Amino acid sequence: MNKLSTKQFWMVGLMLFSLFFGAGNLIFPPMVGKMSGTSMYSSMLFFSITAVVLPVLGVIAVAKSKGLINMGKKVSPWFATLFTIIIYLSMGPLMGIPRAGTVPFEIGIAPNLPEGFASRSALFVFTLLFFSTTYWLCLNPMKMAERVGKYLSPILLVMMVLLFICSLINPMGSPIQPQAEYASNPYISGFIEGYMTMDAMGALNFGLVIAMVIHSFHIKEERAVIHSTIKTGVLAGVLLFGIYMMLAHLGATSISLYPQTTNGAQILNAASKHLFGSFGAILVAGIFMLACLTTCIGLTTSSAQYFATWTKKFSYKSWVRIWIICSLLLANVGLDAILNYSGPILTALYPVAIVMILLVIxxxxxxxxxxxxxxxxxxxxxxxxxxxxxxxxxxxxxxxxxxxxxxxxxxxxxxxxxxxxxxxxxxxxxxxxxxxxxxxxxxxxx
The missing domain is CATH 1.10.287 (Helix Hairpins)
Known part of the structure; x- marks a missing residue:
């Protein structure tokens, strides 16, 4: 068989969508919608250049190069090894995975804890359960498309679409004139916000996972694998764009009722409570939980798979255990600490990742x-x-x-x-x- 069946195509495409769709992807679009107001469509179009098109190009670049390591060899062998290791470590156990484990707690659970509750203990219990679930779901990467693409991704999409449809039935208000920097230049402002999602680096990680999953469907010919990767990448991009527009709409229509909100998480919490009452907090917590869980699965699988292949001293499952334990420890340092040390590293890495993608294309x-x-x-x-x-x-x-x-x-x-x-x-x-x-x-x- 040289191509994915329709069912397999949708499973892999949905899986890739959910690997990309983490907490940052939930936070940025509502704020773009709120600040751009009546210029929402033009701002989101430019937002999508850096938040949708660039990550899809990243997946295509890795597929064309037959792996991230081969992509790096276009510069030099030593650069390929160094760049690949740094990408997998930074987007994996050092930053990406711990952050994905901490964000749903900070946004979906911590604000709803009783006053005086020991949040540090609650964070440890939550991250222990979160990473235990991640560990179990990563043990068999060949079942990843089924578990993520067939079950978790559709549930996440249904939650997001439900929130959007209810906002249409019971609108919170109408968009107003663009605010702050969006008033003078909605295009560049949207472009910069999309850049801040930094999903192009995720694309470099997930290219290996997508190829591995496609191989698991008995597609062995390299050209067929590349073609299938490109097609599923485009599907994931279309889904991302659709969900981003829904989130931006929520932000744009929320400003008249909730002008005091300062980030996308606050907008989603306020909108969901307005639309669903007390159930809204549960819905938002569930959305953040699933979004971060699926991203965490992808990052853990890709980094463990690479290091198992590279070192050959430890098995894939051993690397999964190592990364999960490291991530659990770092996650309990707290989200603020993770963001403080990850910022400069991402500043140094992300432009190189973008340039590599564009050069390969x-x-x-x-x-x-x-x-x-x-x-x-x-x-x-x-x-x-x-x-x-x-x-x-x-x-x-x-x-x-x-x-x-x-x-x-x-x-x-x-x-x-x-x-x-x-x-x-x-x-x-x-x-x-x-x-x-x-x-x-x-x-x-x-």
Missing amino acids: ADSLFNGEQAVYKITVYTTGIVSILNGLSELGIQIPLITKAIEKLPLYSLQLSWVIPAIVAFTVGCIYIKAKKTRLITSVVEDKS
Whole structure:
């Protein structure tokens, strides 16, 4: 068999959707909707460029390269190993998994605990149950499509659609004029918010999982695996876009009743309580729980699978246990602490991930020349690392000041212009090199 059946296609597509759809994906769109108001559609369109299109391109890039490690080898072998390990560790047990285990507690449970209740003890009990469930669901990765795509994802989608339909039947209000930065530029503001989801890094992790699941359906031909990955990636993107628009609508219509809300979690809590009363708190807790659980499953499976293949000293199940224990310990440090140390790391990593994705997609434009990859990726990496160090309060005389003067610095996009310049220089270099080579050959013949 060289292609997925219709049922398998939907299972894998739904699974990929839910792997992407974590807590950040729930929080950002309602706030974009609230702040953009009557400009919601244009803001969300640009939001989707960085929050939907880029992650889908990430899945396609990993599929085209036949794995993240091969993707990194387009730069150099040492970069491939280092980049892959850092991506899997940062999006896995060091940041991504602990954060996914903590967020549903902080947003869905902690606000509803009785006053004076020992929240630290409650966090430990919750994360113990959460990661025990994650561990069980990760033990057999071949059943991942069925457990996540067939059961958990549809339940999550039904909850989200139920919330949206009820907001149409019992509207909270109407969108108002755009607020703050959305009043002057709703397009760029939406684009930046989508960038902040950082889902492109998740795409690099999940590419391995998707390929593994597709292989489990007895599709062995590489071209068929790549084709199926691209198709399911597009389906996941369409589902993400649809849910994002629903969440943005909730935010846009909530502002007249709840103008004091300052983030997407507060908007969802307020809207659900308005629509469902006391049941609303349970609904929102369930949505955050499922969204974070499915993301956690994907991150644990992908990182454990990679390290089991790379080291060959421990089995896949052993790595799952190691990552779950590490994540449980880090999750109980608390969400604020995780966010504090993860911010600078993501600042340094994310631009490199984006540039790698775009270079692989555009590979044919420069014939996949390694020089272009090296110049562009290394330039982006240097600027991004300096930005990450700056977030940690580490200042390098003259260099830090120079970085701060780069265009788009205030938008956390100071790497964009250097990356474009480096790419252009790389293309000019290989063209000049080929011209010299052709000239040399002609002269030798004459």
